[in-house]
Amino acid sequence: xxxxxxxxxxxxxxxxxxxxxxxxxxxxxxxxxxxxxxxxxxxxxxxxxxxxxxxxxxxxxxxxxxxxxxxxxxxxxxxxxxxxxxxxxxxxxxxxxxxxxxxxxxxxxxxxxxxxxxxxxxxxxxxxxxxxxxxxxxxxxxxxxxxxxxxxxxxxxxxxxxxxxxxxxxxxxxxxxxxxxxxxxxxxxxxxxxxxxxxxxxxxxxxxxxxxxxxx
Amino acid sequence: xxxxxxxxxxxxxxxxxxxxxxxxxxxxxxxxxxxxxxxxxxxxxxxxxxxxxxxxxxxxxxxxxxxxxxxxxxxxxxxxxxxxxxxxxxxxxxxxxxxxxxxxxxxxxxxxxxxxxx
Numbered sequence: 001x002x003x004x005x006x007x008x009x010x011x012x013x014x015x016x017x018x019x020x021x022x023x024x025x026x027x028x029x030x031x032x033x034x035x036x037x038x039x040x041x042x043x044x045x046x047x048x049x050x051x052x053x054x055x056x057x058x059x060x061x062x063x064x065x066x067x068x069x070x071x072x073x074x075x076x077x078x079x080x081x082x083x084x085x086x087x088x089x090x091x092x093x094x095x096x097x098x099x100x101x102x103x104x105x106x107x108x109x110x111x112x113x114x115x116x117x118x119x120x121x122x123x124x125x126x127x128x129x130x131x132x133x134x135x136x137x138x139x140x141x142x143x144x145x146x147x148x149x150x151x152x153x154x155x156x157x158x159x160x161x162x163x164x165x166x167x168x169x170x171x172x173x174x175x176x177x178x179x180x181x182x183x184x185x186x187x188x189x190x191x192x193x194x195x196x197x198x199x200x201x202x203x204x205x206x207x208x209x210x211x212x213x214x215x216x
Numbered sequence: 217x218x219x220x221x222x223x224x225x226x227x228x229x230x231x232x233x234x235x236x237x238x239x240x241x242x243x244x245x246x247x248x249x250x251x252x253x254x255x256x257x258x259x260x261x262x263x264x265x266x267x268x269x270x271x272x273x274x275x276x277x278x279x280x281x282x283x284x285x286x287x288x289x290x291x292x293x294x295x296x297x298x299x300x301x302x303x304x305x306x307x308x309x310x311x312x313x314x315x316x317x318x319x320x321x322x323x324x325x326x327x328x329x330x331x332x333x334x
Binding site: 001002004006008009010013091093095123127152186 | 218221222225226228229233237239243247252253254255300301302311321322323324325326327328329
């Protein structure tokens with residue numbers, strides 16, 4: 001028996017593709033956001049509201065990841081923003097290769113911001129770097145205030161957290177304070193925006209921050 | 217659920233390394249899995265067994281080497297292991313331990329059957 005030392009990261013093939021994407025995005029001067037959340041948190045609603053508010057202020061495009069259907073890409077296209085759909089056909093996450101291919105549909109040089117909406121899932125997408133500048137975690141208060149503590153990998157990695165559906169707070173037992181405290185324990189540098197896509201509360205603060213971030 | 221994709225990447229590395237070292241039969245594969253990686257070891261082993269058939273790794277047993285969460289506590293200066301990312305420093309009770317270990321996901325070693333090597 002002979003033991004051979006390997007010491008290679010298992011995901012180094014994906015990591016290399018992600019780094020190549022990152023290089024390509026940097027060279028084109030486009031900022032890239034990787035949007036991760038559970039199904040039903042309001043990812044696509046947030047996207048719609050964000051795109052509508054920033055239309056004309058930023059040149060944007062969207063890559064939509066879904067297990068099935070192009071319904072979300074059509075919702076985005078209805079906002080007047082170019083969208084490409086990746087149907088993973090059962091796959092639980094996007095990877096560097098899928099994004100490299102999808103990004104080919106855009107003239108990256110003409111864009112300020114590319115938003116990648118990952119498959120609705122709080123676990124799997126975290127392990128796969130896509131070449132993004134920032135991970136954005138979206139959580140709705142209806143999911144409960146224990147989610148950051150139950151899915152700490154995502155909430156540690158996320159540079160920004162959006163807490164959606166705050167208009168529901170009077171009807172449910174959910175502590176925004178606990179969400180904020182747990183998120184900041186995991187990542188003290190994190191930015192957190194509380195908002196409601198339904199009433200519009202908090203959306204201006206979020207989109208103003210995003211606009212500034214995309215332009216730097 | 218993403219363990220299948222991870223197992224596929226793992227198998228690719230094992231096959232590449234076996235070829236590079238002229239190994240014809242891999243008997244064991246050691247993988248380091250951090251407590252803070254989102255990988256379930258049993259699920260990874262199950263997926264690896266499903267896809268390893270037919271190649272030099274067909275008989276390889278996956279050995280998972282768990283890596284605990286650990287980091288430096290700025291309050292007492294000790295290097296400590298934590299049971300979860302919210303846990304207080306077990307030495308001084310501080311809440312600011314800077315985690316720098318536990319996210320590992322790597323192939324540590326492969327073991328070959330010498331009698332089958334070139």
